[in-house]
Amino acid sequence: MEITINVKRFNPEGNNAEHFFQDYTLEVEDYSTVLDALIKIREDIDGSLALRCSCRAAICGSCAMRVNGHAKLVCKTKILDVSTDGSNFITVEPMGNLPVIKDLVTDMKPFWDRIRAVKPWIQPDGPEPTEEYVAPNEAMLHLNGVMGCIMCGACVSDCTVLEIDKNFLGPAALAKAYRFVADPRDAEDHERLRAYSEYGGIWDCTRCMECVQVCPKGVAPMDRIMGLREKAIEIGFDNNNGSRHTEAFNESIRNSGHLDELRLPVKTFGMGGLFVLGSMLNVPAILSNIPNLIGMLPVAIRAFRRGKVPPMIHKKIHGYEKVKNIFEKMESKK
Amino acid sequence: MKYAFFPGCVSRGGCPELYPAAVAVCKNLGIELEEIVGASCTGAGVLQEKNQKLGDTLNARTFAMAEGMGLPIMTICSTCQGTMAQAHDRLKDTAYRAEVNEILSEEDLEYKGDVVIKHLLWIMVEDIGLETVKKLVTTPLSSMKVAAFYGCYIIRPTGVLGFDEHPEREDSLERVIEALGAELVDFPGKTKCCGFPILTINETNSVKMVANHTLDAKERGADAMVTPCPLCHLNLDGFQPKASAQKNTDIDLPVLHLPQMVGLAMGMDPKKMGLDKHIVPTAKLVSKVKITA
Numbered sequence: 085m086e087i088t089i090n091v092k093r094f095n096p097e098g099n100n101a102e103h104f105f106q107d108y109t110l111e112v113e114d115y116s117t118v119l120d121a122l123i124k125i126r127e128d129i130d131g132s133l134a135l136r137c138s139c140r141a142a143i144c145g146s147c148a149m150r151v152n153g154h155a156k157l158v159c160k161t162k163i164l165d166v167s168t169d170g171s172n173f174i175t176v177e178p179m180g181n182l183p184v185i186k187d188l189v190t191d192m193k194p195f196w197d198r199i200r201a202v203k204p205w206i207q208p209d210g211p212e213p214t215e216e217y218v219a220p221n222e223a224m225l226h227l228n229g230v231m232g233c234i235m236c237g238a239c240v241s242d243c244t245v246l247e248i249d250k251n252f253l254g255p256a257a258l259a260k261a262y263r264f265v266a267d268p269r270d271a272e273d274h275e276r277l278r279a280y281s282e283y284g285g286i287w288d289c290t291r292c293m294e295c296v297q298v299c300p301k302g303v304a305p306m307d308r309i310m311g312l313r314e315k316a317i318e319i320g321f322d323n324n325n326g327s328r329h330t331e332a333f334n335e336s337i338r339n340s341g342h343l344d345e346l347r348l349p350v351k352t353f354g355m356g357g358l359f360v361l362g363s364m365l366n367v368p369a370i371l372s373n374i375p376n377l378i379g380m381l382p383v384a385i386r387a388f389r390r391g392k393v394p395p396m397i398h399k400k401i402h403g404y405e406k407v408k409n410i411f412e413k414m415e416s417k418k
Numbered sequence: 419m420k421y422a423f424f425p426g427c428v429s430r431g432g433c434p435e436l437y438p439a440a441v442a443v444c445k446n447l448g449i450e451l452e453e454i455v456g457a458s459c460t461g462a463g464v465l466q467e468k469n470q471k472l473g474d475t476l477n478a479r480t481f482a483m484a485e486g487m488g489l490p491i492m493t494i495c496s497t498c499q500g501t502m503a504q505a506h507d508r509l510k511d512t513a514y515r516a517e518v519n520e521i522l523s524e525e526d527l528e529y530k531g532d533v534v535i536k537h538l539l540w541i542m543v544e545d546i547g548l549e550t551v552k553k554l555v556t557t558p559l560s561s562m563k564v565a566a567f568y569g570c571y572i573i574r575p576t577g578v579l580g581f582d583e584h585p586e587r588e589d590s591l592e593r594v595i596e597a598l599g600a601e602l603v604d605f606p607g608k609t610k611c612c613g614f615p616i617l618t619i620n621e622t623n624s625v626k627m628v629a630n631h632t633l634d635a636k637e638r639g640a641d642a643m644v645t646p647c648p649l650c651h652l653n654l655d656g657f658q659p660k661a662s663a664q665k666n667t668d669i670d671l672p673v674l675h676l677p678q679m680v681g682l683a684m685g686m687d688p689k690k691m692g693l694d695k696h697i698v699p700t701a702k703l704v705s706k707v708k709i710t711a
Binding site for chain 1: 427428430431432433434435455456457458459461462463464465466467468469470471472475476479521522524525570571574575576606610611613615616618619620621623626627630656657659660694695696697
């Protein structure tokens with residue numbers, strides 16, 4: 085069949101080093117992958133096209149690119165599957181959120197810098213064993229999914245937070261972080277979770293699920309980030325807006341069956357406990373959040389003026405006690 | 419056509435204009451609604467951060483109630499839809515479902531695993547059909563240039579959301595916009611995150627997302643945006659003034675809830691649709707529709 089591939093190109097050595105799109109029309113087989121077509125273009129039509137690939141079997145992770153706007157391993161992507169609208173027209177671009185070296189080749193340095201930042205190695209406690217470190221089988225089975233990561237960068241390419249904030253550690257690095265926090269041989273959970281709870285870490289993820297959608301290996305990085313959040317709260321790193329938000333959300337459903345939207349931001353900013361003696365340990369966080377809450381005031385005033393506000397009195401849902409019973413039963417089990 | 423109605427928290431909380439608009443529009447669409455009394459919040463993915471099984475149990479409770487009513491569930495929130503779909507997917511595991519049902523048995527409830535959960539958007543496309551919707555349009559929105567904004571949970575992960583069986587879900591919102599007579603403005607941000615989940619954690623980043631999406635849509639010619647997600651609405655509408663300040667420009671892009679846009683096209687009273695409750699004024703947009711009609 086005949087297809088047209090619209091390739092986003094970039095030549096840093098040209099007189100006008102700008103990105104531009106170029107169409108290539110070629111004959112491919114029904115079973116061809118996007119990578120097959122790109123290699124054919126390079127070999128038969130335009131030798132100047134730059135792309136990175138190696139194993140052609142979805143193992144090495146070299147050939148992640150954006151196909152029709154979404155990151156994919158092009159060796160694993162059949163042309164028929166991405167040209168289903170019958171137009172036989174496909175757009176191929178380099179990965180997002182990474183600098184482009186040439187055409188479809190991106191600079192992976194920012195990717196590896198983030199991976200290194202989470203200390204991706206086991207930090208055991210105590211004397212080294214005489215033979216090997218032994219881990220329970222079930223623990224390693226649990227880690228099987230996340231260890232399937234081939235570091236292709238697809239999740240980083242389409243991460244909506246990295247698009248606007250390069251300080252975010254990103255899905256690949258945080259999934260890798262989970263791999264070590266959940267490894268029973270690692271003894272640095274506390275320090276790791278403290279570091280991952282800082283700005284740019286686990287609480288900056290928007291839960292948009294782009295990384296879950298595009299990961300070619302089913303690693304589901306966002307689910308690992310949620311796993312890190314759960315562990316961070318459990319271990320006691322709860323003096324931040326992210327964990328306070330989760331706690332306040334839980335409390336609202338536990339006590340009334342649904343969300344008290346009026347009080348949720350107040351509790352998230354740590355103001356709910358301002359007058360509670362037990363919360364005095366949180367004083368620095370509370371003080372730092374006063375400007376945040378004041379910053380929300382203009383939004384709240386505008387909403388009040390328009391009548392776009394939740395009810396002042398938060399009513400409980402019918403039969404809320406049943407919901408509370410479920411919470412009590414399941415929280416005691418945990 | 420009858421559904422077990424799950425309105426979600428925000429349609430009667432931070433977006434109180436959504437609930438009456440949805441109910442009124444459903445009546446016009448011939449959708450009969452019976453609200454699921456006593457259903458809890460889905461957890462919206464937040465509760466699940468701390469205890470996923472607890473979230474799944476609460477959703478299984480709602481599913482069991484709907485099964486008891488013998489009706490499919492209708493949602494009006496992308497986040498409710500997605501959170502329920504994820505729970506529904508995990509509860510396909512019979513052993514897991516049995517564990518959850520053991521907890522529900524105290525309330526004499528059992529989730530059998532057969533619930534159908536559909537957002538109003540999908541009901542319009544799949545159950546009513548866009549040809550029927552077109553026939554119900556009395557005031558075509560031909561003067562409006564509209565950009566779609568889905569909300570993450572109704573678009574990802576596609577496997578869990580039934581996109582394999584229903585590929586039409588991928589561009590359902592665009593097709594509804596066109597069926598209502600409006601001109602579609604396509605923009606790449608339509609399937610991205612609105613920033614709401616990190617609003618209280620990193621407001622700068624959250625507002626930056628609002629600014630990027632609304633400005634991009636406007637620069638491509640949109641004079642309104644429509645969303646099936648009230649959480650997206652809270653951010654894209656409520657925090658647009660902050661986004662304007664961040665970018666030092668007046669964005670001024672009205673953001674409509676899906677039922678409001680459908681209601682406008684059916685000639686319903688804009689005030690009854692709650693269009694006067696928005697932070698970004700909608701009066702100019704509404705007057706354009708009236709003039710055309």
